[in-house]
Amino acid sequence: MIAPRLLSEILEKNMKKTENPLGLKNERINRWWTGEGIEKDGEWLFFTGMLYQLIPYMDSATRYLEKLETTKLQGVLTLSKIIPVPFSLIDSMVSHKMKKRSDRILKGIYRALMKSGVKVFYVPELDTYSGIILHDMGMERAFREHAETVAERLNDAGINRIVTADPHTAYALKILYPEYTGSDIQVKSYLELVRPFNAGSDGKFVIHDPCYYGRYLRISEKIRKVLDGFGVSYRDVKYSKNLTNCCGGPIESISPSVSWKIAELRIEELGKSGILTFCPICLMNLSRAGGDVSDFAEVIMP
Amino acid sequence: MKIIQILRSRGVEVIITENARKEIERFRDAHVSQALSADERSGVIFFGGFQDKRAAGLAFHHVAILKEEDIMKDVISAYNHAKSKSDMIFASSSPSKSADIEGKLIFGMHGPKKFTVIVEVRK
Amino acid sequence: MNIYGALEQGSIREGVLRTLMNLRDVILKTLNDHPYLLEYADEVRNAKLRVAEDFDYWIDRSMEVLEKRGCHVYLAENAEKARRIAGEMVGSGKTVVKAKSMVSEEIRLREYLQSLGNEVWETDLGEFIVQVADDRPMHMIVPALHYSEAQVMEILKKVGIHGRDAEELASGVREFMREKFLKADVGVSGCNAFSAETGRVFLVENEGNIRLSTSLPERYIALVSIEKILPDDDLALKSVFVQSAYVGTFPPAYININEKADSQEMHVIFLDNGRKTTEFREHLACIKCGRCQLECPVFQLAGSLWGGEVYGGPTGMVWTAITEEIPEVCFLSTLCGKCREVCPSDIDMPGMIRKMREIILKAR
Ligand code: SF4
Numbered sequence: 001m002i003a004p005r006l007l008s009e010i011l012e013k014n015m016k017k018t019e020n021p022l023g024l025k026n027e028r029i030n031r032w033w034t035g036e037g038i039e040k041d042g043e044w045l046f047f048t049g050m051l052y053q054l055i056p057y058m059d060s061a062t063r064y065l066e067k068l069e070t071t072k073l074q075g076v077l078t079l080s081k082i083i084p085v086p087f088s089l090i091d092s093m094v095s096h097k098m099k100k101r102s103d104r105i106l107k108g109i110y111r112a113l114m115k116s117g118v119k120v121f122y123v124p125e126l127d128t129y130s131g132i133i134l135h136d137m138g139m140e141r142a143f144r145e146h147a148e149t150v151a152e153r154l155n156d157a158g159i160n161r162i163v164t165a166d167p168h169t170a171y172a173l174k175i176l177y178p179e180y181t182g183s184d185i186q187v188k189s190y191l192e193l194v195r196p197f198n199a200g201s202d203g204k205f206v207i208h209d210p211c212y213y214g215r216y217l218r219i220s221e222k223i224r225k226v227l228d229g230f231g232v233s234y235r236d237v238k239y240s241k242n243l244t245n246c247c248g249g250p251i252e253s254i255s256p257s258v259s260w261k262i263a264e265l266r267i268e269e270l271g272k273s274g275i276l277t278f279c280p281i282c283l284m285n286l287s288r289a290g291g292d293v294s295d296f297a298e299v300i301m302p
Numbered sequence: 303m304k305i306i307q308i309l310r311s312r313g314v315e316v317i318i319t320e321n322a323r324k325e326i327e328r329f330r331d332a333h334v335s336q337a338l339s340a341d342e343r344s345g346v347i348f349f350g351g352f353q354d355k356r357a358a359g360l361a362f363h364h365v366a367i368l369k370e371e372d373i374m375k376d377v378i379s380a381y382n383h384a385k386s387k388s389d390m391i392f393a394s395s396s397p398s399k400s401a402d403i404e405g406k407l408i409f410g411m412h413g414p415k416k417f418t419v420i421v422e423v424r425k
Numbered sequence: 426m427n428i429y430g431a432l433e434q435g436s437i438r439e440g441v442l443r444t445l446m447n448l449r450d451v452i453l454k455t456l457n458d459h460p461y462l463l464e465y466a467d468e469v470r471n472a473k474l475r476v477a478e479d480f481d482y483w484i485d486r487s488m489e490v491l492e493k494r495g496c497h498v499y500l501a502e503n504a505e506k507a508r509r510i511a512g513e514m515v516g517s518g519k520t521v522v523k524a525k526s527m528v529s530e531e532i533r534l535r536e537y538l539q540s541l542g543n544e545v546w547e548t549d550l551g552e553f554i555v556q557v558a559d560d561r562p563m564h565m566i567v568p569a570l571h572y573s574e575a576q577v578m579e580i581l582k583k584v585g586i587h588g589r590d591a592e593e594l595a596s597g598v599r600e601f602m603r604e605k606f607l608k609a610d611v612g613v614s615g616c617n618a619f620s621a622e623t624g625r626v627f628l629v630e631n632e633g634n635i636r637l638s639t640s641l642p643e644r645y646i647a648l649v650s651i652e653k654i655l656p657d658d659d660l661a662l663k664s665v666f667v668q669s670a671y672v673g674t675f676p677p678a679y680i681n682i683n684e685k686a687d688s689q690e691m692h693v694i695f696l697d698n699g700r701k702t703t704e705f706r707e708h709l710a711c712i713k714c715g716r717c718q719l720e721c722p723v724f725q726l727a728g729s730l731w732g733g734e735v736y737g738g739p740t741g742m743v744w745t746a747i748t749e750e751i752p753e754v755c756f757l758s759t760l761c762g763k764c765r766e767v768c769p770s771d772i773d774m775p776g777m778i779r780k781m782r783e784i785i786l787k788a789r
Contacts, residue, residue: 138782246761359636393680398633402551413633
């Protein structure tokens with residue numbers, strides 16, 4: 001286990017610097033929309049929460065942390081307060097393919113919303129990380145401050161409807177922000193807004209419900225309806241919907257090794273091929289454990 | 303009576319009779335208790351008395367005589383019915399069992415290996 | 426062994442998953458066939474939280490009832506005091522038969538009584554295996570789930586019990602333990618639910634060891650942690666019914682409703698040990714069924730080694746925080762929420778684990 005204090009310090013510093021946990025500038029990682037001809041105004045603000053964009057970088061950071069997890073070096077680093085994650089190195093390790101994939105998924109979600117007749121628009125300057133990891137880590141003050149900043153920015157911009165791309169951001173904005181900031185912006189997952197169109201999807205899938213959709217937000221049944229509407233053929237395993245099993249992703253930074261073993265457990269039940277999910281963290285972690293995983297947006301990609 | 307299937311499905315021998323006294327003859331080596339009540343839904347059978355509790359715990363074969371009119375619709379009614387007749391209530395619903403070794407089910411762990419219920423029905 | 430050792434070992438994972446496979450469908454079927462159990466679960470949760478709001482009142486009431494009935498009653502604020510009271514009751518040179526009890530683990534009762542020169546036996550098969558192996562219970566209800574039949578065979582040889590399979594081993598243990606039961610001076614049990622109305626101690630089991638441990642010896646000690654107190658008999662009975670359903674062994678083969686018998690001396694020790702003042706009060710509605718443990722991904726890998734010294738898994742994170750200190754390994758939870766989803770008392774363990782993290786980080 002990476003020392004929690006060390007990790008929380010890294011997170012806090014990075015969040016202060018760049019508003020995301022890896023200390024990477026949003027402008028640099030958030031490129032999916034270029035050349036996409038995005039609307040600048042509309043009814044629903046598309047808010048990615050940067051999670052899909054961060055995934056390729058998290059993947060490399062995790063590989064690095066995995067080496068650190070079991071070494072004695074960690075203790076030394078904690079004491080010396082040197083930030084042990086060389087982010088420049090991580091940047092250079094990031095797979096170009098993964099970046100492209102994340103961008104493609106976000107494009108897919110955006111286009112699917114457009115195609116569904118949702119008046120969606122995107123303002124890159126308003127899009128940022130939700131801060132959910134601060135909440136998960138018990139960094140209450142830091143989370144509150146971040147949430148307030150973000151909520152205020154959205155308010156100032158006159159936003160009253162948001163559509164999200166991933167379950168963690170959806171939960172943060174829909175449930176936590178109102179509680180922490182008093183924000184009353186209406187928040188929906190894109191899965192609640194898309195209308196089926198002819199996507200010409202083929203292949204048979206096994207569904208992995210993200211914990212936040214299955215339990216915290218309870219939209220698994222809705223998701224099944226969407227899949228049926230799109231004519232996607234799928235099967236459910238025993239542990240699905242509200243009983244879904246975790247992919248291990250949420251602890252990938254504190255303990256890459258335990259996180260990875262949890263993903264393996266999940267893969268044992270799902271099987272390796274044709275896994276369908278709706279979350280960048282599940283996508284990354286199940287892939288890392290050897291699963292052939294597709295994001296729903298890739299399947300219906302307009 | 304639903305309770306009969308429930309008990310049987312769990313490895314309990316059930317005998318239905320109009321005359322329990324006659325049936326007991328067959329169980330000379332067993333410890334025989336008069337049941338105070340039973341819960342129809344779960345098949346839990348209540349008994350009473352400290353001496354009976356000890357003897358029923360030690361026996362290799364425990365036999366219960368249960369009167370049809372003492373079968374109650376739920377466990378709370380059954381317990382309160384028993385409590386109105388005796389102190390030191392205890393209950394059994396199956397033979398003693400354990401699955402502590404690799405999940406393998408064995409009977410007669412520390413208590414009775416055999417549990418028989420004689421249900422005495424009204425003539 | 427720490428959690429990394431557990432990950433490497435694999436036998437814990439095998440044992441937890443095997444137990445889960447054996448029990449999960451049974452639990453669902455039970456709840457389906459006996460839907461009233463869900464109502465019972467709600468009633469029990471609410472009653473427990475009500476009692477937790479005014480422990481002093483309920484403890485007083487309970488102690489009064491027990492005294493009237495001729496029991497010896499004690500209130501121990503912490504583990505050490507509870508141990509010492511029990512030690513005085515038992516003395517030395519005695520044979521003690523114990524029912525499995527997590528609370529007795531919490532106060533290290535067996536080790537303490539042994540150190541006073543007593544012969545102490547865990548009489549539950551799984552707990553007996555753990556005792557002989559000099560190990561710790563790996564799960565609240567199924568303590569020896571991490572051992573294979575072959576391993577149990579080896580372990581039991583240490584006490585001269587031989588057998589070729591589970592059946593033979595179990596009958597060897599039955600014989601071995603029968604002798605202890607018959608000569609025991611003192612019986613010790615925990616408590617699954619306690620009725621403040623009548624002072625009755627409710628205990629469920631399948632093996633019959635609790636019935637013998639608590640009725641054969643002339644002296645009986647019941648260890649009751651205060652969150653086991655319920656207002657009346659009906660609620661206590663509902664509580665043990667719910668517990669057995671969520672363990673996957675419904676109905677329990679035996680329900681023991683222990684009270685003072687004329688021919689037996691009965692001592693009841695109430696244990697606080699952090700419960701009265703805990704900020705994790707919601708967790709006092711836990712009935713220790715162990716279901717959240719089996720369903721938790723981290724527990725599936727590491728068993729109770731993911732936890733404090735005694736309690737492990739999701740429920741064990743919180744029990745450790747209540748009775749020991751907040752375990753730093755709480756940071757390994759994925760907060761996936763499965764524990765709460767399967768919990769009969771709908772306890773927000775993920776929320777409490779976040780709270781623990783907050784407290785740990787604030788202390789820096
Ligand atoms: S927390 Fe809930 S599921 Fe876990 S042991 Fe307690 S009652 Fe059972």
